[in-house]
Amino acid sequence: MRRSVRNAWAMSRDAHDSFAREVLELHRFLEQWLKGEVPPGDTIARLENALDEDFQVVHPDGSRAGKREVVDNFRRAYGTKGASYRLEISGLVTRPLAGHCHLATYREDHLSEPGRSRISSAVLCNRDDRTSWIFLQETLIARA
Numbered sequence: 527m528r529r530s531v532r533n534a535w536a537m538s539r540d541a542h543d544s545f546a547r548e549v550l551e552l553h554r555f556l557e558q559w560l561k562g563e564v565p566p567g568d569t570i571a572r573l574e575n576a577l578d579e580d581f582q583v584v585h586p587d588g589s590r591a592g593k594r595e596v597v598d599n600f601r602r603a604y605g606t607k608g609a610s611y612r613l614e615i616s617g618l619v620t621r622p623l624a625g626h627c628h629l630a631t632y633r634e635d636h637l638s639e640p641g642r643s644r645i646s647s648a649v650l651c652n653r654d655d656r657t658s659w660i661f662l663q664e665t666l667i668a669r670a
Contacts, residue, residue, distance in 0.1 A: 615632050
C-alpha cells in the first residue's frame with residue numbers, strides 16, 4: 527500500500543523510529559521546497575544540516591554528487607514544481623548497521639511525473655545528537 531509522505535510520517539512517528547522519521551521528514555521538506563511552499567524565513571538549511579559533510583549520492587544514471595552540489599541543485603530548484611507535484615514514499619524499511627547507523631530502503635514516486643519512480647537505499651547515522659545522511663543510491667524503476 528502506498529502512502530503519501532504526510533501519512534507515512536504519522537505512522538513512523540508512532541513507531542518511534544528516528545531513521546524512518548528522518549527519511550520521511552526530509553522528503554516532506556523537499557516536496558514543499560520544490561513547490562515553493564516552505565514557510566517564509568525557512569531556508570535550504572534543513573537539507574544542509576541533514577547531509578553529512580562527506581555525503582555522496584549515486585543517481586540513477588550512475589553520476590555522483592557530493593553535499594555541496596546536491597544542496598546547490600536544490601537551492602536553484604526552489605518553487606520549480608507545480609501545486610500538483612507530490613513525493614510519495616512507500617515500502618520504507620530500516621535495518622541496523624554497525625555503530626549508530628542504519629540502512630533505509632524505500633520507493634520514491636514523483637507523482638505527476640511519469641518515469642520518475644525509484645528505489646532508494648540510504649545510509650543514515652546518528653552523530654552529535656542528530657541523524658545525518660551519509661550515502662544515497664538511487665535506482666530507477668523501469669516503466670512497465
